[in-house]
Amino acid sequence: MNKHDEIADSLTRDILTGQYRVGERLPSERDLAVRFEANRGAVREAMKKLEQLGIVDIQPGGARVVPLTEASLDVVGHMLVMGERPDAKLVIQILEVIASLTRLATESMLSNATDEEIESIRSLVRPLYLDSLSEKAHMEARFSLMSSILDASGNLVCRIIARSLLDQFTPNMTFLEGFVQVDVERYRSYAQRLDQALGARDREAIGTAFEAFSELNREVFSQAFAAFEANGNGSANLEVTPS
Amino acid sequence: MNKHDEIADSLTRDILTGQYRVGERLPSERDLAVRFEANRGAVREAMKKLEQLGIVDIQPGGARVVPLTEASLDVVGHMLVMGERPDAKLVIQILEVIASLTRLATESMLSNATDEEIESIRSLVRPLYLDSLSEKAHMEARFSLMSSILDASGNLVCRIIARSLLDQFTPNMTFLEGFVQVDVERYRSYAQRLDQALGARDREAIGTAFEAFSELNREVFSQAFAAFEANGNGSANLEVTPS
DNA sequence: CTGACCAATGTGGTCTGACCAATTTGGTCG
DNA sequence: CGACCAAATTGGTCAGACCACATTGGTCAG
Numbered sequence: 001m002n003k004h005d006e007i008a009d010s011l012t013r014d015i016l017t018g019q020y021r022v023g024e025r026l027p028s029e030r031d032l033a034v035r036f037e038a039n040r041g042a043v044r045e046a047m048k049k050l051e052q053l054g055i056v057d058i059q060p061g062g063a064r065v066v067p068l069t070e071a072s073l074d075v076v077g078h079m080l081v082m083g084e085r086p087d088a089k090l091v092i093q094i095l096e097v098i099a100s101l102t103r104l105a106t107e108s109m110l111s112n113a114t115d116e117e118i119e120s121i122r123s124l125v126r127p128l129y130l131d132s133l134s135e136k137a138h139m140e141a142r143f144s145l146m147s148s149i150l151d152a153s154g155n156l157v158c159r160i161i162a163r164s165l166l167d168q169f170t171p172n173m174t175f176l177e178g179f180v181q182v183d184v185e186r187y188r189s190y191a192q193r194l195d196q197a198l199g200a201r202d203r204e205a206i207g208t209a210f211e212a213f214s215e216l217n218r219e220v221f222s223q224a225f226a227a228f229e230a231n232g233n234g235s236a237n238l239e240v241t242p243s
Numbered sequence: 244m245n246k247h248d249e250i251a252d253s254l255t256r257d258i259l260t261g262q263y264r265v266g267e268r269l270p271s272e273r274d275l276a277v278r279f280e281a282n283r284g285a286v287r288e289a290m291k292k293l294e295q296l297g298i299v300d301i302q303p304g305g306a307r308v309v310p311l312t313e314a315s316l317d318v319v320g321h322m323l324v325m326g327e328r329p330d331a332k333l334v335i336q337i338l339e340v341i342a343s344l345t346r347l348a349t350e351s352m353l354s355n356a357t358d359e360e361i362e363s364i365r366s367l368v369r370p371l372y373l374d375s376l377s378e379k380a381h382m383e384a385r386f387s388l389m390s391s392i393l394d395a396s397g398n399l400v401c402r403i404i405a406r407s408l409l410d411q412f413t414p415n416m417t418f419l420e421g422f423v424q425v426d427v428e429r430y431r432s433y434a435q436r437l438d439q440a441l442g443a444r445d446r447e448a449i450g451t452a453f454e455a456f457s458e459l460n461r462e463v464f465s466q467a468f469a470a471f472e473a474n475g476n477g478s479a480n481l482e483v484t485p486s
Numbered sequence: 487c488t489g490a491c492c493a494a495t496g497t498g499g500t501c502t503g504a505c506c507a508a509t510t511t512g513g514t515c516g
Numbered sequence: 517c518g519a520c521c522a523a524a525t526t527g528g529t530c531a532g533a534c535c536a537c538a539t540t541g542g543t544c545a546g
Contacts, residue, residue, distance in 0.1 A: 002499065004291070028526055039501045041284055045291045048247070052295035052317070060527045061509030069402050073316045074295070076400060093400045096347060104343040155336045157319060159312050161404060207450070245528065271497055282530045303498045304538035
């Protein structure tokens with residue numbers, strides 16, 4: 001990793017962990033250059049990334065911290081790596097948003113897709129309830145289904161958001177490996193319902209199926225966090241304060 | 244506006260209008276410095292913003308354009324200002340995503356809110372069907388309701404996304420002023436349904452109300468675009484190619 | 487003709503040092 | 517305490533330099 005990215009990461013962590021209050025001025029570029037044993041140019045480059053990330057406002061006279069709710073979505077990945085492990089509440093929130101957007105994508109796809117396209121998506125659903133998949137293969141099948149739905153939705157904004165959230169989320173969930181226990185029968189049942197709803201182009205049944213998946217995910221991850229903590233991995237974590 | 248932001252904006256526009264294919268290398272920093280009559284440092288700072296925006300990948304040997312679906316959500320605002328006026332399809336997509344997230348926020352709020360909090364939100368719904376508001380006051384009331392729901396949802400990710408989309412969307416819709424015709428009776432009817440659904444904490448009825456609002460918005464903006472074009476404002480616009 | 491290899495050239499990363507416009511700070515005065 | 521002002525500080529931009537890494541083009545062997 002190069003120097004300006006190291007500086008940017010370090011400052012992002014400082015800001016997200018609350019070392020600077022909203023509206024407070026960061027140290028000057030010259031002071032930061034001394035602190036990081038770097039040239040001021042590298043500091044400036046780092047600050048430009050933070051500005052685009054939406055967590056600072058740079059003006060002559062100093063850069064100030066802005067409320068987290070005004071940040072770019074890319075801040076989520078940084079929040080996930082903020083402490084020893086991600087905040088359980090944040091993880092659940094991400095899952096809820098992803099589920100909501102996948103549902104929207106599916107409904108949009110329904111409006112526009114040919115029967116062949118629907119069938120193509122359905123062929124991705126079927127392994128989820130007909131096959132006996134390993135956890136890894138199951139995850140890959142879910143990912144593949146979600147990606148195909150997003151691609152077929154025609155909603156670029158939806159795709160950008162979902163992709164961004166998944167890219168930030170997935171690499172940071174490895175700590176829960178071994179703790180995630182999917183209720184396979186329930187999953188099969190919901191997948192089958194989704195398959196049938198797609199075949200019937202039944203918008204309401206699709207909505208119901210996604211709500212069921214969302215609830216299942218919430219339970220699964222809540223239990224995984226609980227199991228992780230019961231395994232002696234501590235309970236205190238750095239909670240995010242939005243503003 | 245300062246020089247590095249001018250350079251960043253100009254390059255962003257070039258990239259979004261397709262002047263560089265995905266994977267193609269941008270001109271070198273030295274060449275860009277000549278083109279923009281600037282110092283290479285300013286070009287580097289601009290490029291760091293583009294990298295954080297997610298539209299380029301900077302490596303020794305050159306910076307290359309990445310697929311638009313890998314961009315940060317902040318790219319949406321840039322897409323909206325890409326041509327003479329925003330792309331109608333993109334506008335509808337944004338509205339659909341905002342509606343979907345507002346629905347999620349409302350459902351999340353339902354799970355956690357006290358009766359007082361629900362009543363507080365309902366008091367923001369009522370002007371929308373009981374009062375006779377000007378278009379401007381109506382829009383402000385809708386915005387206020389949406390903001391309050393997002394704040395009360397407790398879903399930070401949802402808030403960040405919705406806020407980001409609204410911030411990018413709202414300033415770019417002024418060209419449609421005078422062309423937006425809201426079906427006031429339908430709006431009142433849906434607002435009343437939402438109010439009742441909130442009072443009853445009826446999750447399904449809330450979902451139905453938001454779907455109705457989303458459909459109404461889609462119609463309203465489609466008609467506004469059509470009216471805008473029928474008014475002699477051209478029909479060709481720059482469509483976004485994701486990858 | 488194709489693929490491998492290598493030297494030359496080009497590109498990004500970082501640095502030193504300078505100057506100017508805009509903001510902040512601290513002192514003075516009413 | 518608030519207003520005002522000069523000095524100090526801060527961000528914005530610049531020129532020029534050097535180094536590590538990537539790209540390009542030429543040569544040679546199969």
